Amino acid sequence: MKHRTVVASRRRMLCAALLAPVAMLSATMSLANDAYPSKTIRIVVGFAPGGGADIVARQIGAQLSKQMGQPVIVENRPGATGTIAATNVSQSSADGYSLMLASQSTMVIAPSMYARLPFDPIKDFKPVTQLVSMPLVMVVHPSVPAGSVREVIELVRAGKLASYASSGPGGPQHIAGELFNTMSGIKLTHVPYKGESAALTDVIAGTVPVMFANVPVVAPFIKSGKLKAIAVSSLSRAPGLPNVPTVSEAGLRNFEVLTWYGLFAPANTPSAVVQKLSDEATVALKQPELRAKFAEQGLSILGTTPAQFGKFMTAEVPKWAGVVKAANIQAE
Template identity: 35%
Template sequence: MPLIRRRALLTLPLATAAIPARAQDAWPNRPIRITAPFAPGGSADTLGRLVAQELQTALGQSVVVENRPGAGGVLGSLAVARAAPDGYSFVISGIASHVVAPAINSAAGFDPIKDFTHIAFLGGPPTVFIVNNNIPARNLAEFVALARGGQRFAFGSPGAGTHGHLFGIAFMNAGRFEMDHIPYRGAGAAMGDIIGGSVPAGSITLSSAAGAIRGGQVRALALTTATRARAFPDLPTFTEQGFPDLAAMTWFGLSGPAGLPAPIVDRLNREVVRAMALPRIRDRLEADATEAVSMTAAEYTRFIETETARWAPIARAAGVRAE
């Protein structure tokens, strides 16, 4: 056998063996899981599924959203924090899971900055304060008057330590009255009891309450946007009704374990920003007054730090406990 031919045969298995190795390095080459650390039906779940559908198309791989509620978002977030930083495990991060829970729960098991790679801001809806139709209040002034006049209200939220819970505390502090908080495992469960009348009021994300508001099943008293939402032009804001410091929103983003490779982070950020700018996505979000803001990964990380400085002290002072 000629020498050149023998060398070709000897090198052929080596070249062939290198092909699977290169294929394994391509990302993504298997299904991706996004954990929504709250119950189905809430804003985290809704936004997660919207972005998952777009990522699935863009990346050419199945992107599955898995609901894993518990402990104010800690259970699902902790699972992702402990996952391998290989680009296949992500979490819908948010104020409850990545600001409040670590601030009030020393046993949370993760640092919201050091133990995650924050990738992209998804956006979020404002909070709306709603009452059951049997409550006679038609605006905040009337509700506060009832609360100060001796009527003890309870308000429901999507869970202890969620933005709805914290905002209810902020509303009580600003209005100088007291309410009893009833935490639920998600906004859907809270809405059911508010509509049914077993809970008179609620501090709920607008995206979760919008259908009941439009259907006349509950009465919306105020929205936390700085200006009125285009989708609800007749709904006044807290600012309009004498509470200028109560402008805020529930927010969510996409995060993964610490140490994610920069190329994966950059690719995901680009795809999320592109997806959230699509007219069909913006129209879907606008219907619930949800605002999508474009942020780089670094900007989203700084945003979480800023929100921590605002809300963590309120949670600690109120003795909030995640459930």
Template identity: 40%
Template sequence: MPLQTLRTPLATALLSALALVASAQASAQGAGAWPSKPIRIVVPFQAGSATDLLSRQVGAGLSNSLGQPVLVENKPGAAAMIGSDTAARAPGDGYTLLMSGPASMVTNRFLYKKLSYNPDAFEKVAIVAVTPNVLLANPSLPFSTLAEMVAYAKANPGKLTYASFGAGTTSHMAGEFLRQAAGIDIVHVPYKGAAEAIPALISGQVSLYFDTIMTALPQVKAGKLRALGVSTASRAAMAPDIPTIAEQGYPGFDIAPWYGIVASHGTPPAVVSRLNTEINKLLNTPEFRERLVATGAEARGGSVADFEAFVKTEVPRTEKLVRQAAIALQ
């Protein structure tokens, strides 16, 4: 058989094998050398927001452990979609991370007809923290506990209203979750932000509102608002005396803003694993945990698999809430 006849299939096979080996070696070397330059955390919200402040704390901690600057890049707008799209389009080399949350990873896919990015394409790294919310009520209303509120709502369908800082936000989803879980008729009133919702609640324009523990407590302690329950599965470290909604007869009630680091699609597993390890080390330091509690947040952590399982649970639950509430923004 002529040499040229043999050369084509044999050479092709050999070249393909060599290319695969070279690619694997390059990938391993790249992951081993990582990080060799600054890393950026894309924050899909404005500077000074809770997500921004947490990202800067995480970035500072990772800078120390990784030996490279970890910089925050704010890309706010369009319900976290601008920042999420920025991170999604970046190379999967471990140098672009996203501080994700309910909007970017879960809720947006059900609120908007089309997203410019695929939430499921991100490489999950680690859940960083959660910010417990508190169900607040105007103190002039004739109830002081969650059970009394539910009884009042059932006796007066459609009379109670609940505020949110925007349609589709966590405060809206929490109110909808409560409405469905308790089987009560309460009316949603969206505001442009928490800065509008809290004064409306204090003045009696609305009846109820889920707010972050950090901003809620001063109003509760001053007697301007009444706390009915915490939205997370366990009591908040900042306010351990406030019972959870779950323990008051609604097991499984667990909804609050959460924050998780994800990486661009294709980031090497070795890099993802290293990031997960370093983030968990940071979250387990007493000083960092105390700083989080002081801002109303609580450290989470866990494995990559934990994060993936969490999102898989949140997606169908959120879809049910959105569909039953008939929420659509675009």
């Protein structure tokens, strides 16, 4: 009997010893989660100010700052399809204070365009949440005598339209332009810019007549008459532009190119911090004021969990690799 008591006692001591580190780790993660954030958070954007990514980052950042009680600043590091920003964040401290707002152009298209990248979008980052998605809208300068997709195609075939602008090689705008070329059997020459704002300036000026642009960026110019909206790139009409048909409706069946934006953290960021960020973003996306702004800009709210976003990312990389190869899109 005494022997059994001693054995049982030793087993309890062994279990306690084994469970102690787990309990300490759990307590540490809980404390880290409770203490976070205690200073300024930066959201790095790989594109110039004024573009779709910048607009979303500033709006979600402002709401997160209200909720979390710390400043959330947006830092623009444009260039190379957002890969400059991605490299910076992947090499930053994994403490939850350096985040990146990125789209598929950086995280799933760039790996197929560049022979070598200084980061791996899957291994070097933890997905936090996929925030929003939106279609692009084909816009033309008011001087272009076209009000439909068919008329744009006819002008190109007649040699009266020659080029389209984009925010840079490999982005959704570039992808949309090349897919439009392929599906319509025409050839608009790609004119890449360093950022959407720079491209838009030249389209408004009439220097380049056509562009697939992010809805929130061009909506004010469509309303003011400085640009004409031809069609949106989603399969259903955009909430912010209900009177604008889809490219698919206009005859190029199943044409679809969507832009999405999501938050990412460096790979070794504690899971508790990533989860807190994801939870806070979910709360932010439920706020009526922010929802109204996003709806007005034609954005569809997503707010996925880290696990859902990770699964989505894993599937996106090979899908877009096929598109890049088929269209022969290369870094310029």
